[in-house]
Amino acid sequence: MKCSPLHRRPLLGALALAIPVLAWGQSTDWPLHGHDLGGQRFSPLTTIDTANVKALTPLWTYHSGVPATFQTTPIVIGDRLYLSLPFSSVAALDARSGRELWRYTHTPRTTKLCCGPANRGVAVSGGRVFVGTVDGRLIALDAATGRVLWDVTVASYQGSTEATSQLAASDPMSGGGTRGSTGVGIGAAPLAYDGKVFVGIAGVGYGLHPDQGLAVVGVSGQYGRPGLMAAFDQKTGKALWHFDVTGPGWEGEFRGATPDGVPLNRQLDSERAALASRDSAWRFGGGSIYATPVIDARRHLLIFGTGNPSPQMADVSRPGDNLYTSSLVALDYRSGKLAWYYQQVPHDRWGYDVASSPVLLDLDYQGHQVPAVAQASKTGWVFVHDRRSGALLFKSEPFVPQRNLFTPPQPGDGVVIAPGFGP
Secondary structure (H helix, E strand, O other): OOOOOOEEOOOOOOOEEEOOOOOOOOOOOEOOOOOOOOOOOOOOOOOOOOOOHHHOOOOOOOOOOOOOOOOOOOEEEOOEEEEEOHHHOEEEEEOOOOOEEEEEOOOOOOOOOOOOOOOOOOEEEOOEEEEEOOOOEEEEEEOOOOOEEEEEEOOOOOOOOOOHHHOOOOOOOOOOOEOOOOOOEOOOOOEEEOOEEEEEOEOOOOOEOEOOOOOEOOOOOOOOOEOEEEEEEOOOOOEEEEEEOOOOOOOOOOOOEOOOOOEOOOOHHHHHHHHHHHOOHHHHOEOOOOOOOEEEOOOOEEEEEOOOEOOOOOHHHOOOOOOOOOEEEEEEOOOOOEEEEEEOOOOOOOOOOOOOOOEEEEEEEOOEEEEEEEEEOOOOOEEEEEOOOOOEEEEOOOOOOOEOOOOOOOOOOOOOOEOOOOO
């Protein structure tokens, strides 16, 4: 099928949903991070509905005793509930009573964490529970006892990192402490399928986070490594393949606009002139992975989003489009080879990571049944693609206010950008 030109129209008015065959496990379970392989997060259960939801009352409350941020999605298999705790610990609960059955307490190999304590969840398959850790490891636990079965390093980073001392003395944050910087950690829940465990790293290009809570992203230098997605054998932990988000040729086409035609206000002549002296910038190029991937089993595709390039706003050290950062990426999950990509923001200077999970769906589009994937972007549009090729079918109308969306960082008082931070 040949895709028609881009249509800017409301998402719901542009498609009719069909029910894809994405079920996984029993209908009463919540077996995967997104419930099913397509990440639809929709339960088919009907006992609770709009008429009786107001009558719900708490049955039990679980207190972990860990005083830190929770972002986990619990996995439910039968009468067991598995959840990750802050700092990558894991607990198994009796889903009927909330009683803790076992707990794995994680001990990081470093005290300097890049990305905070939060963990978004575990994967469960074949009697094993898999968790990615704050220090870049993937650990398999016995689902019955919590005993460690294997423990492998996905990625490590021992290099230098940003420091507030690098800021100008006049900068009000130059004398403060920090709570994170470029490094390697895993916050996303792994995905277990086809005898493999898929997991991506974060922290690369994360930037310096002072105690004030703002990301100082104007510190340039050689920090970090490329982001990556990797596959491991479920039984042994053996590394099967890995895909580096950035690599040689990452400069791409030097696009002056996004693929859907929005100008990016780039100084392309200056970037091209700088390429010869900056041709190895990809080695520290960023591209963190913050969300669990989804799978198109029929086409053997693993689909996920990638984060911003590094350094973020200090972009003079990274001329070019900085492939495959700030992109939706599809790999062949059997080999890790690139199938297609769509870079939402070439040469991203604003931190428009493709950070929310994609969702697979089938839709009626211009008289054809199309296997599609949708992703809600930080730029404020939902992008809908043909998942066979990655071709953009259409994007939604903006779902949040947009202002100065692709305005370069400004000296002095700066400029308010939305979506983003502002007064």
